[in-house]
Structures are given as structure tokens and as C-alpha cells.
Amino acid sequence: xxxxxxxxxxxxxxxxxxxxxxxxxxxxxxxxxxxxxxxxxxxxxxxxxxxxxxxxxxxxxxxxxxxxxxxxxxxxxxxxxxxxxxxxxxxxxxxxxxxxxxxxxxxxxxxxxxxxxxxxxxxxxxxxxxxxxxxxxxxxxxxxxxxxxxxxxxxxxxxxxxxxxxxxxxxxxxxxxxxxxxxxxxxxxxxxxxxxxxxxxxxxxxxxxxxxxxxxxxxxxxxxxxxxxxxxxxxxxxxxxxxxxxxxxxxxxxxxxxxxxxxxxxxxxxxxxxxxxxxxxxxxxxxxxxxxxxxxxxxxxxxxxxxxxxxxxxxxxxxxxxxxxxxxxxxxxxxxxxxxxxxxxxxxxxxxxxxxxxxxxxxxxxxxxxxxxxxxxxxxxxxxxxxxxxxxxxxxxxxxxxxxxxxxxxxxxxxxxxxxxxxxxxxxxxxxxxxxxxxxx
Numbered sequence: 001x002x003x004x005x006x007x008x009x010x011x012x013x014x015x016x017x018x019x020x021x022x023x024x025x026x027x028x029x030x031x032x033x034x035x036x037x038x039x040x041x042x043x044x045x046x047x048x049x050x051x052x053x054x055x056x057x058x059x060x061x062x063x064x065x066x067x068x069x070x071x072x073x074x075x076x077x078x079x080x081x082x083x084x085x086x087x088x089x090x091x092x093x094x095x096x097x098x099x100x101x102x103x104x105x106x107x108x109x110x111x112x113x114x115x116x117x118x119x120x121x122x123x124x125x126x127x128x129x130x131x132x133x134x135x136x137x138x139x140x141x142x143x144x145x146x147x148x149x150x151x152x153x154x155x156x157x158x159x160x161x162x163x164x165x166x167x168x169x170x171x172x173x174x175x176x177x178x179x180x181x182x183x184x185x186x187x188x189x190x191x192x193x194x195x196x197x198x199x200x201x202x203x204x205x206x207x208x209x210x211x212x213x214x215x216x217x218x219x220x221x222x223x224x225x226x227x228x229x230x231x232x233x234x235x236x237x238x239x240x241x242x243x244x245x246x247x248x249x250x251x252x253x254x255x256x257x258x259x260x261x262x263x264x265x266x267x268x269x270x271x272x273x274x275x276x277x278x279x280x281x282x283x284x285x286x287x288x289x290x291x292x293x294x295x296x297x298x299x300x301x302x303x304x305x306x307x308x309x310x311x312x313x314x315x316x317x318x319x320x321x322x323x324x325x326x327x328x329x330x331x332x333x334x335x336x337x338x339x340x341x342x343x344x345x346x347x348x349x350x351x352x353x354x355x356x357x358x359x360x361x362x363x364x365x366x367x368x369x370x371x372x373x374x375x376x377x378x379x380x381x382x383x384x385x386x387x388x389x390x391x392x393x394x395x396x397x398x399x400x401x402x403x404x405x406x407x408x409x410x411x412x413x414x415x416x417x418x419x420x421x422x423x424x425x426x427x428x429x430x431x432x433x434x435x436x437x438x439x440x441x
Contacts, residue, residue, distance in 0.1 A: 003125050003157055004191045010090060011198045014038050018199075019089035021114055023050055023079065025274070025344060026131060026165045027095035028064055033176045033203040035076035036068075042089055043079040046113075054079040060375045062343040063169055068177075087121040091129065091199055095165060097274065098132045104281040104301075106135060111142055119146050127159035127195050133221070133275055135286035136214040140188070155189030161196035162186050162213045164220030169273070170342030170370070182206040186216035224279040225297055230265045231276070232303035238267035239310075249428055269405055269426045270307035270349030272338020277304060277347045308349035311441055312356050315403065315424055318439060319361070322422065324400055326361055332390075332399040332420065333366040335406025335427070336379070343370040345379065350405035354382075365399070369410040391415050404429045 010016045016039060020031045023045040034041040045051055053060055057069040073079070086092060096110040111132060122128075128147075130139045139162045144154070152158035163185045167176055174181050183200040185207050187193030197207050210216045234248075241248040248267055256264045271277050280301030284294045319329070338348035345351050358364050366373075369387040373379040390397070391412040402420030407413070407429035414433070417423045423430065423438045430438045 004159070004195065007090065007125065007127065007159070007195055008198055011195070011202070014202075016040075016091060016199075017042065017089045019044060019086055019092045020095060021045075021092065021118070022095035022097075022110075023047075023054070024095065024097070025061060025063075025169050025346075026167050027093075028059075028061055029167055029176050030093065030095060030131075030165075030203075031077055031079075032064060032068055032072060033179065035072040036177065037179075037202050039076065039202060041072075041077045042085060043077065044081065044083055044086070045079070046081060046117075048081050051079045051081050060372065061169070062370050062372070063175065063177075083117045084121060086118045087123065090125070091127045091195075092118065093129045093131060095131045098134050098278070098282075099274075100278050100281055105285055106282055108134065108138070108142070111138075115142060115146050119150070122147075122150060122152075122158070124152065124157040127161065127192070127199070129161045129163055129196055129199070131163055131165040133164060133224070133279060133282070134217060135221070135282045136217040137286070138217060139213045155187075155191045159192040159195050160188040160213075161192050162216045163196060163200060164216060164223075169344045170337075170339060172341070176203060179203055180205055182208055184208050184210060184216055184219055186210040186213045188213060218283075221279050221283045224275045225283060225300070227265075228271065228276050228280050228304055229296070229300040230263070231268075231271055232300040232307075234265040235267045235270075235307050236303060249431065266428065268349075269311055269353065271304045272346065272348040272350075273344055274346050277301075308352045311349075311426060312353050314441055315353070315357070316360075318422070318424060319401060322400065327363075329361055329363060329401075330399045331357070331361055331364045332385070332402045333364060334368075334402060334404045334411055334416065334429070335408055336366050336368045336382075337371050337406060340406055340427075341370060341409055343368075343372065345371060345376060351378075353403075353405070367411075368406070369408060387411065390419070 018034050018039055019042045020027045021044045023043045031041050031043045057066055057073050059066055059069055094114055096114055099107045101107045143160055154160050163183055166181045181204060183204045185196045185200055187196050197209055200207050238248045255262050280297045284298040287294045333354055336350050337343055337345050365383050365385050367385045367387050367390050373382055373384055387410050397419060399420045402423045404425045404427050407427040413429050425438055425440045
């Protein structure tokens with residue numbers, strides 16, 4: 001029996017051992033998905049405090065509750081910071097960050113570090129699958145040189161694939177744990193593709209195979225750049241509507257009655273998370289290497305990046321007009337994560353606005369029932385208030401300004417806004433409420 005058949009047989013019998021490198025918003029849910037499918041799963045992260053929490057069966061992501069960890073830690077799921085154990089795993093899935101440098105160029109240092117950490121523990125019969133979002137060619141550019149140095153025959157005695165991550169933190173309907181998200185899969189060879197496809201069929205309801213890895217990498221960028229362009233467009237149109245005294249949300253509700261050709265996007269404080277703020281620049285950078293100027297894509301990325309800065313200027317103007325002593329002025333932030341009902345603060349426009357305002361206005365309180373402020377170094381010094389205390393009628397706490405950045409489902413907006421003299425709504429949370437104190441941006 002050749003190596004490919006041996007691996008496929010192990011997958012079929014669920015005797016396969018899977019390593020997930022990177023236990024963040026993508027890697028941890030993916031680990032639980034495999035573990036819940038009765039697969040021996042080993043999670044690796046250089047963040048030792050994360051690993052210590054997991055070993056104590058405590059979660060640092062609100063979409064993964066402690067009960068799930070209690071069920072699978074030390075049963076089918078073993079977290080570790082010891083990368084030597086990679087030698088004992090059959091399939092290695094990499095889920096590390098791929099951020100941007102200050103100049104909007106790809107920063108693939110985390111991926112480079114992973115390769116350095118695992119290269120000495122790779123051997124024949126293993127499979128590497130990259131899930132990170134990056135420019136087309138990343139998988140081949142980063143892994144082929146290292147694998148060829150070890151004289152592996154890719155597709156024969158070692159296997160390489162790419163499957164773009166599809167996880168939406170805070171989405172209650174679709175998740176990799178619920179196994180209801182179709183997975184795009186690809187491989188360096190047909191043998192590689194077959195192994196990658198069978199691996200993901202363990203944890204998802206449907207796979208979609210692509211002919212090559214570059215196309216799969218591009219498909220992920222396509223998904224997010226499509227959203228980036230449309231979000232940038234709707235935010236720009238929101239500014240036009242303000243000048244024309246038009247309610248953008250009323251216009252959107254009218255447009256979405258059309259049963260074809262229109263998909264709904266709403267204006268907000270900007271884009272956040274790991275993908276949409278980053279992906280346009282990854283593709284624009286790669287295209288530039290090929291002599292192509294992606295003006296439209298680059299413009300969408302810049303438009304979204306500038307959105308919170310534009311709103312910050314408007315907020316500052318509103319605050320200054322009130323002529324309140326800075327030392328006495330009290331501000332409440334509702335929401336600091338980048339989107340509704342999520343604890344993800346990566347590239348959060350709300351957090352960016354907070355960081356800029358706190359420079360001039362020291363008395364800012366933040367309420368976000370989904371975010372664990374103790375888990376993030378950048379959030380530890382933020383003054384917070386509990387949402388249940390804030391919503392109580394008996395709580396006499398008042399604020400000069402309440403900034404609504406997220407319309408979290410746990411917010412009792414009608415009750416909370418009574419505690420503010422001026423309400424600045426950036427999330428359409430005050431929809432239907434008529435109050436002169438409410439300013440919609």
C-alpha cells in the first residue's frame with residue numbers, strides 16, 4: 001500500500017492525528033471541530049499563557065465556552081507549546097496571523113517562524129495544509145523550498161495543500177464547530193488534493209475542490225475584497241446621504257426589496273477583524289509585483305481604513321462644540337469589538353477611535369459584554385462598566401456623551417441612552433427612537 005492510500009485509510013478509520021498550529025479565532029474552533037469528530041487533535045501555540053489557560057480548561061474566545069474545553073481537553077484535544085511533538089502528527093494545519101506592515105505590505109513573519117519551528121520534525125508521510133489568508137503563491141513560495149531541501153517528493157511521499165479559513169467570530173448560525181460551512185480545498189498534486197479533501201470532509205458538510213493552490217488562495221481574497229469594496233461604497237454613500245438629508249438606512253431597506261441583483265451592506269464605523277482590512281492590500285501588493293495596478297481594490301482598502309478617522313473628526317467636533325471642561329467630561333463607549341456580538345478586537349475601528357480620544361479625554365468608560373478585557377494587553381488599562389449594572393434603572397451614573405460603536409444584542413439601548421446627555425450613534429442602534437439627544441453618524 002502506498003503512502004497516499006495509507007493516509008486515506010487512516011482518515012477513513014479516524015486513526016489520523018492532526019496538528020493545528022495557531023490557537024486563535026481560527027485554530028481553536030478548528031481544533032474543537034476535529035476533536036468533536038473523534039479525531040486525535042494536537043494544538044500548538046507559541047503563546048504559553050494561552051496554552052496554560054486551555055490546560056485549565058478555560059477559554060479566551062467567547063465562541064468557545066469552557067464546557068466544550070472540559071469535554072475535549074485531554075480526551076481528543078491536547079494543547080501544547082512543544083513543537084517537537086509535530087513529529088508524531090500525520091496532518092499539520094497552519095492557522096497563524098498574516099497581518100500587514102506599516103506600509104501595507106504583507107507581513108508573513110509568523111508563517112516564516114512556523115516553518116523554522118517545524119522543519120526539523122517533518123518526515124515522509126505527513127501532510128501540511130495552510131489556512132492563512134495571503135496572496136496567491138504563498139503556499140508554494142514558503143513551503144516548497146523547505147520541503148525540497150528535505151528531498152521530499154511532493155505528492156508521492158509528502159503532501160501539501162491549501163484550504164482558506166472560513167470562520168466568522170460571533171456568528172451564531174454558521175461555524176466550523178457546527179460543521180455547516182462548505183470548505184474550499186486544493187492541493188499541490190491530485191494526490192495532495194485528495195488527502196486535503198478527505199481531511200476536511202470529517203468536519204464540514206461540503207467541500208469544493210479547486211484545480212490548483214493559487215486559485216484557492218485567490219478565492220479567499222475574492223470573498224473578502226468583494227465585501228471590502230461594497231462596505232467602502234456604502235460608507236461613502238452614507239456621507240453623500242447626510243449632505244442630501246437622506247436616511248441611508250431607509251434607502252437601503254427600499255433597495256433590498258428588489259428580489260435580485262442587490263446584496264445588503266450597511267454603513268458603520270469601519271471594517272475590522274483579520275481579513276477585510278488586510279486582504280485588499282495583499283492582492284494589491286502581489287499584483288504590483290506583476291506590473292498590475294489595482295486602483296479600485298487599493299482605493300476600497302484605503303477608504304475603509306480612513307473611515308474611523310473621518311468619524312473621529314466628526315465626533316471630536318461634536319464634543320468640542322459642547323464646551324465642557326475636558327477634566328470633567330465623561331464619555332461612555334458602547335462596544336469595543338469590531339462587530340456585533342463578537343469579542344474580536346483585531347483591527348477594531350471602535351478601539352482605534354477610543355485610543356485617539358483617550359489622548360485628550362481621560363474619563364472614558366467602555367462597556368462591551370463580549371470582550372474579556374483582562375485577556376488583551378492593550379485593553380488592560382481601560383476603565384470598564386458591566387452591562388447589567390449599566391442597564392439598571394437604579395444606576396444613576398450619567399455621561400456627557402454616549403458613543404454607540406456596536407449594537408450588541410446584550411445592550412438595552414432604550415434604557416442605556418437615558419444616561420447620556422448626547423448620544424452619538426454609529427451603529428444604527430437607535431433606529432426608530434426619536435430623541436433630540438441622538439446624533440446619527
